[in-house]
Amino acid sequence: MRRSRKLAIALGILTAILSACGGDSGSTAPPPPTTGTLEFNVVTTGTDIDADGFVVDIDGQSRILPANGTLSISALPGAHQLSTSGFAFNCDLIAAPTSTNVVLATTTRLDVQATCTPYLSNAILFTTTLFGVPEVMAMRPDGSRRIRLTTDLLGYMAPVVSPDGQYIAVSSGSPGSPWDGIYLLDRFGKGRRKLVGRSNFDGMPAWSPDGTKIAFRSAIHTSGGDRDRIFIVNLDGTGLRQLTPESTDPNLNIFDEAPSWSPDGSRLLFQRSAELTFINVDGTGLVSTGVIGDNPSWSRDGTQIAYQGLYVFGSADRDGIFVMDMTFTPRRVLTGGLDDEMPRWSPDGTQLVFARVEGGLFHIYKMRTDGSGLTALLTPANLSELWPSWSPTF
Numbered sequence: 001m002r003r004s005r006k007l008a009i010a011l012g013i014l015t016a017i018l019s020a021c022g023g024d025s026g027s028t029a030p031p032p033p034t035t036g037t038l039e040f041n042v043v044t045t046g047t048d049i050d051a052d053g054f055v056v057d058i059d060g061q062s063r064i065l066p067a068n069g070t071l072s073i074s075a076l077p078g079a080h081q082l083s084t085s086g087f088a089f090n091c092d093l094i095a096a097p098t099s100t101n102v103v104l105a106t107t108t109r110l111d112v113q114a115t116c117t118p119y120l121s122n123a124i125l126f127t128t129t130l131f132g133v134p135e136v137m138a139m140r141p142d143g144s145r146r147i148r149l150t151t152d153l154l155g156y157m158a159p160v161v162s163p164d165g166q167y168i169a170v171s172s173g174s175p176g177s178p179w180d181g182i183y184l185l186d187r188f189g190k191g192r193r194k195l196v197g198r199s200n201f202d203g204m205p206a207w208s209p210d211g212t213k214i215a216f217r218s219a220i221h222t223s224g225g226d227r228d229r230i231f232i233v234n235l236d237g238t239g240l241r242q243l244t245p246e247s248t249d250p251n252l253n254i255f256d257e258a259p260s261w262s263p264d265g266s267r268l269l270f271q272r273s274a275e276l277t278f279i280n281v282d283g284t285g286l287v288s289t290g291v292i293g294d295n296p297s298w299s300r301d302g303t304q305i306a307y308q309g310l311y312v313f314g315s316a317d318r319d320g321i322f323v324m325d326m327t328f329t330p331r332r333v334l335t336g337g338l339d340d341e342m343p344r345w346s347p348d349g350t351q352l353v354f355a356r357v358e359g360g361l362f363h364i365y366k367m368r369t370d371g372s373g374l375t376a377l378l379t380p381a382n383l384s385e386l387w388p389s390w391s392p393t394f
Contacts, residue, residue: 035074036102039109044068046116048090054114055086056096065112077104084112089123089138089147091116118165118394119187124353124377125149125159125168126364126388136170136189141346141366141390143377149189155179158204161187161391163211169195171203171216179203182216182233196233196240201226206259206268211235215243215259215268222246228255230270232281243268243283258295263302271296274310289328295342299349300392304369306333306343306352321354323369333371340365342386347393353377355386362386 044067054065084096094113127134133155139146157171173180181197199219206215219226230244247254259270276289293307322330339357353366363379379385
């Protein structure tokens with residue numbers, strides 16, 4: 001009897017445990033599976049990889065993909081349409097499936113590959129009036145992937161990327177003093193820092209080839225009024241000095257603008273009272289080319305100079321975009337009569353980007369250096385977009 005009672009108690013306890021765990025003989029079997037699994041395996045290589053990842057669209061439903069890693073999604077059996085998007089300005093898709101077939105209770109592996117380049121490598125920077133005051137934007141050389149870099153509504157002119165791609169130099173200011181200095185932004189358009197502010201008309205920054213100095217235009221006060229001169233400053237804000245000299249004739253209204261460095265860093269080219277002029281970085285060797293023009297740009301191989309012609313003395317044959325070699329023999333790239341300005345070289349020296357005035361507004365174009373392949377870069381018709389510059393390939 002005692003053994004039987006113990007056995008009964010043990011059986012009762014076991015039955016209770018099994019019942020609590022759902023293990024009694026009356027429990028039902030788990031329902032059969034109704035879905036399969038899509039397993040996205042993402043590999044992104046390169047530099048400045050987008051930490052926010054990408055977007056995968058499955059039959060119209062969007063999910064976030066990691067830039068690197070795995071995402072598993074339950075899906076009904078059958079065929080599904082896929083698309084991958086949401087890439088950052090500097091990232092591109094290499095490979096991804098556009099459709100797949102889900103099998104019941106089975107995991108289907110899908111590989112996605114992307115690559116990212118340094119953030120502003122081979123990009124066109126410019127300013128736009130889209131937001132009221134001029135803000136800095138960037139786009140791909142084909143006009144796609146337009147992205148806003150500055151958002152503070154302080155106003156900007158003439159953005160240009162440093163040789164290493166880490167900074168943007170730009171003319172800007174503060175309320176009441178719109179162009180009071182040269183500022184540095186990081187490559188994403190953030191971290192605004194005033195590099196130098198010596199007048200209320202500082203502008204047109206140009207990087208030295210080694211990225212350690214910036215040349216710019218600044219106003220000086222004279223008895224005859226304000227005059228623009230070219231100055232140089234170190235990247236840390238030290239070493240500020242006036243480069244271009246005063247005229248030996250105090251009655252002449254000499255003004256200097258638009259510096260461009262030689263590729264070896266030994267000289268600068270600039271506009272002195274409408275004449276393209278050279279000067280050594282130590283202030284010696286001032287010499288005019290005798291060519292009338294503005295906004296000169298030295299090609300990265302040092303063999304050519306692009307510039308904006310000027311309509312002067314009633315002669316239209318000086319109007320337009322020109323290119324000349326180091327013999328200073330100009331060749332008109334575009335037909336005169338159009339207000340084309342601010343030419344800048346592509347990294348490989350085969351193209352120019354520039355601003356064209358149409359209906360009183362600036363629009364951005366590019367072309368090959370022989371004038372062919374003229375292409376408008378998607379400037380909205382009711383806006384002005386100007387000060388284009390083409391960044392190096394890093």
